[in-house]
Amino acid sequence: MKFYIKSISFSLLTLLLMACGNAENKAKKEDKPLKPTYQVTNVKSDTLKYKLSLPGELKPYEEVTLYAKIEGFVEKLNVDRGDLVKKGEILLNIEAPEIQQKLLAARAKQREIAEKLSFxxxxxxxxxRASEVEGAISSIxxxxxxxxxxxxxxL
Structure with missing residues (x-):
């Protein structure tokens, strides 16, 4: 019985050593760098066999909201949507009849004040001059x- 126990323990020890030896051999084999392999194919040109339409929305990189400094009507539009513009470029001209009327009114007021000043x-x-003569005009x-x-x- 002792013999069986010794032989079983010896067999187990032998199997264990053999298993460790195989792991070392596998590790050595894996350390070798393998050359990469590539699949190569010939390229050929072809036309599309089907057409694909998908809904989408184009958005610009930058957006700007424009506000007029004065009220009026667009007289001339120099650019269109999607055009490239530079800083300081005139985008449109505004016709403002109200501003022209205000200018004419201001000029009339200016003339009126100039006439009052002259008078x-x-x-x-x-x-x-009349006050130089004694008693012609009162000091008040x-x-x-x-x-x-x-x-x-x-004024």
Whole structure:
């Protein structure tokens, strides 16, 4: 019985050593670098046999929202959608009849103020010359005329 136990233990030890030896041999074989293999085929040109239509949406890299500085109507459009534009380039011209009317009104107001200034200056000069004569004009009237002239100048 002891003999069987010794022979079984010896057999197991032998199997164990053999298994370790096979692992070392496999590791040595795997360490060798293998040359890569490639499959090669000939390329040929061909036409498409079917057409594929898919829905899609094109979006630009950059988007800009434009706002007009003044209200008006587009007179001339210099660019179209998708055109390349540079900084400072004029995209469109706006016609603004309201602005033209405001300009004409401002010029009329300017002429009116210039006329009032001229009249006030002439009136003050006449009153000042008349005040040189004793008793022709009272000092209060001269002061009122001077005040009206100064107010007109400040407008």
């Amino acid at each position: 006030s200056a002439q009136n003050y000069q006449r009153m000042n 009237e001269l002061e009122q005329t001077k005040t009206r002239f100064m107010v007109t100048v400040l």
